[in-house]
Amino acid sequence: MAIIGVGLLLFALLIGNIQNFLQGLGRRWLETSLRRRDVEQWMSHRHLPDELRK
Known part of the structure; x- marks a missing residue:
């Protein structure tokens, strides 16, 4: 019973x-x-070009 209890725990x-x-x-x-x-x-708000966004 103790082994089963420890196993369940x-x-x-x-x-x-x-x-x-x-x-x-x-x-x-x-x-x-x-x-x-x-x-x-943030990038959209700053109007960054696509090259910088990547």
Whole structure:
């Protein structure tokens, strides 16, 4: 019974770590997309030529 309990505990910890990892990926993706949008807006506002935008 103790082995089963420890196994379930370790499995729950693994699932929790995977969930935190996936949330971190989503958060990083969102921050990157917001930063990219802000830079695009700034470049558009400054009327930068396409060569500089790339």
